[in-house]
Amino acid sequence: MTQLALIILAAGKGTRMKSDLPKVLHPVAGAPLVVHAMLAVEALEPAATIVVAGHGADLVERAAHGHDPDARIVLQAEQRGTAHAVDRARGALEQFDGDVIVLYGDTPFIRPETMTEMLDARRGGADVVVLGFEAEQPGKYGRLVTNGDVLERIVEAKDASAEELAITLCNSGVICADRATLFDLIAQVGDDNAAGEYYLTDIIGLASGAGMRCAVVTCPEEETLGINSRAELARAEAIWQARRRHEAMENGATLTAPDTVFFAHDTHIGADVLIEPHVIFGPGVTVENGATLRAFSHLEGCHVSDGAVIGPYARLRPDAEIGPDARIGNFVEIKKAVIGEGAKVNHLSYIGDAEIGAGANIGAGTITCNYDGVLKHETRIGAGAFIGSNTALVAPVEVGEGAVVAAGSTITADVPGGGLAIARSRQDTKPGQGARLREALLARKAADT
Template identity: 65%
Template sequence: MKTAAIILAAGQGTRMQSDLPKVLHQIGCAPMVVHAMASANTLEPERLIVVTGHGGDLVEGAVRDWRDDAIFAVQAEQLGTAHAVQQAAAGLEGFDGDAVVLYGDTPFISGDTLAAMRDARADGTAVVVLGFEAANPGGYGRLVTGPDGLQAIVEAKEATPEQLAITLCNSGVVMADAAILLDLVRAVGNDNAKGEYYLTDIVGLARSRGMTCAAVTCAEQETMGVNSRTDLAAAEAVFQWTRRARALEEGITLTAPETVHFAFDTHIGRDVTIAPNVVFGPGVTVETGAEIRAFCHLEGCHIAEGAQIGPYARLRPGAEVGGGARVGNFVEVKNAVLHAGAKVNHLTYIGDAEIGERANIGAGTITCNYDGVFKHKTIIGADAFVGSNSALVAPVTIADGGYVASGSVVTSDVGPGDLAIGRARQVNKPGLGARMVARLRALKEKR
C-alpha cells in the first residue's frame, strides 16, 4: 500500500516564548519536525509533505537538511488542522494511496503504531484515528466509540458531561485514502467555539457518508505534544531514557546510564563501553569494542573498533579515530584523522591534521592550523614521535619515523627518521639565580 505523509508544522508556538518556529526546537540535537519525519519514514512514504506557516523558510531549510525530496505547502493563516491538511492538496496531486497526518510538535509516534494503523486500513476501515488512554483527559478531544467502531471525536469544549468522562482521547493522527481525506477536509465547517476547521470533524462526516471509522490505540507517552519549554524538557528526558534503554538492549555498556546523553542520530556498535557523563552531539558513530571514558564530548566524529577516548576528551566535527587509537585526557581533535594505533594522550590540540599509524604525540602539543585567514594542514607520518610541548606550524609535514624534540616550534618539514629541534639553546649562569632572589627580597623589605 502506497503512503504519503503529511506533517503539520505551521504553528508559531506562542507558549514557547521564542522567535524560532516551535517545530525547530530540538530534542536529542535534532528539530522536533525531524523526529516526526523519522516516524513517517517507518512507512516508507512515497511522498512527504510538510505544511509550514510561521517561519516557513526556516522550517523548509531544516527539513531539506534531512530529506531533500520533501514537498512543502504553506498555511498562510492558521485556521485549524483541517484547513492545514487542505493545503497539502497540490502535493498529493496524482497520488493514489493512503495519507497519514502527523504533527511536527509530536515527536514520538512509533513505527509499530503507524503499522497498526496501516493494518486497520488494510482491513477495510475508511478512516483510522490514533487514540490513547489519558491519565488526565483534561482538554483532549474524546473518542466516542460503539459496537460499529469509532462514532465521533468530540472536542473537550464541545463535549457533554457524559462525553467528558471518556478517557480514550484523540492524538490528532489520522490515516485514510488520500483522495477521501481531502474530500472530507473540504467539507469541514467552522461552526464551533473557536471558529476553526477541525480535522476531528472528518469522523462524523465519514460516518454520515456510510464509511467505517476505527480507533487504534498507543501508549500515552507516544502522543506527547510539545507546547512549552517545560514540555520540551520533559520530551528531552523521554528521548534520553528511551535511547539509553535501547543502547543497553543492543549490547552497549553504560556504567551510569542516567548521565549519558545521546543525539537523535548517534550510532554505537556492540560491546562499546561508555563511562559516566559522556555527551554525544549530532553525527557520531562509534564502532564495536571502543571505549568512551568519563566526561567526553563528541560530535560529528567517527571512532573505529577498539579505540579509546578520554577521559575529558573533545572530538569535534571531522574527527576520525582509527582502530586501537587513543585520545586521552584534555585532548581536542577537529577535522583530523588519527590512523590505527596513533596516540594523543594528554593536553593536546589536533586540528586539520593527519596522524599516521602508531605515531605518538606528546603532551601539550598543538597543531597551529590557522593563520588568521586560512586553515592549513599538518601531516605526521607513521611511527613518528612528537615530543611534549611542541608547536607544529602548518602547513608542515613530519615524515614516517620523524622525531620532534620536546619544546620545539616546527616550521619546516621533517624528513624520515630525522630529528627536528626548534628551540633556543639553554644557557646556565652559575649562582645568578640565588643573587637575583636575594636582591628581590631586599627590595621587598624596603617597601
C-alpha cells in the same frame, strides 16, 4: 503495495514557547521536532512528504529540506484549524494515489511500529483510522466515541457533554485515510463550533454518516506527547534520552551512569562500548564495537573505531576520525583530523586539520597551528613518529615516518622520515646566578615592606 504519503502540520507559532523560533524547530536530541516527525515514518518509505508551514515558513523549509530535500513545503498563511491545514496539501497530492498519514510537527514520539499498525488497519478494511490513547487526565483532549470496535465520532473537549467528557479514550490527532477519501471528507467540514475553526476530527462523523468504517489504533499516552512549552520540551528531552539509553544498553553497550549520558538523535553505538559518566553526544557520531568513552568527553560529527579509548575530558569535533585502538587522552581536542591505528594523543593537545599515522605518539601540549588568520593548512605526521611535549607544528608541514621532534620545538619545515628535528632556543646556564638573584629579590621585598 499501496503507496504512502505523509502530511506534517507545522504551521503554528507556539506562543507558549516564548520564542521567535517556530515551535516545530525547537530541538530534542539535537534535531528539530519536525524532523522527529519525519523520522517517525521514514522506515515506511513514504512516496511523498508534505510539510504544512506557516510562522517562520522559510526556517521550517530549511530544516525539513536539511533532512529530506524532496519534502514539499506548502503554506498555511492563516491558521483556521487542522482540517484547513491539511487541505493546504491538496494540490501537492493531486496526482497521488494511495494512503495518507497526518502527523503533527510538535509530536516527536510516534513510533514507526504504531504507524504500521494504522496502515494495517486501513488496508484491512477501515476507511479512516485514528490513533488514540487512554489518558490519565483526559482534560482538554478530544474524546473518541466508539460503538464496539467502530469509531463513531470525535468530540472536542470544549464541545463535549458531561457524558462524553467521562470518556478516557482520547484523540492524538493522527489520522490515516486514502488520499481521495481524506480530501473529499475535508471538503465537507464546516466551522460551526466553539472555536469557529475547521476541525480535522469532524471527518469521522462525516465518514460514519456516509456509511464508511472508522477504526481506532491505540498507543501509550507518552507516545502522543505534544510540545507546547519549554517545560514540555524539557520533559520530551528526558523521555527521549531515557528511551535511547535503554536501547543502547539493550544493544550491548555499558553505561555506568546512564542518567548522565546524553545522546543525539542519530548517535550510533556498537556492542561492548563502555560509556562512563557525563559523556555528551552531538549529532553525527558513530562509535564502533569495543571502544571506551571515558568521563566528561564531548563528541560531535566524528567516528570512533574499534577498541579506541577517548578521554576523560576529551573533545572530538566534526570530521575527527579515530582509528582502531587509538588513544585520545585528557583535555585533548581533535578537529577534522585522522588519527591512525594505535596512535596516541594522550595529554593537553590540539590536533586540527591533520593526519596522524599509525602508532605515532603525540606528546603533551602539542599543537597543530592550522590557521593563519585567513586559511586552514594541514599537518601530516607519519607512522611511528614521536612528537615531543610542547611542540608547535606550523602548518603546512609534514613529519615523516619514524621521525623524532624534540620537546619544546616550533616546527616550520618538513622533517624527513627517520630524522630528528630540534627547533628551540639554546639554553644558557650561569652557575651561581640563581642564588644571587633570589637573594636580591628577597632583599627588595624586605625593603618594600
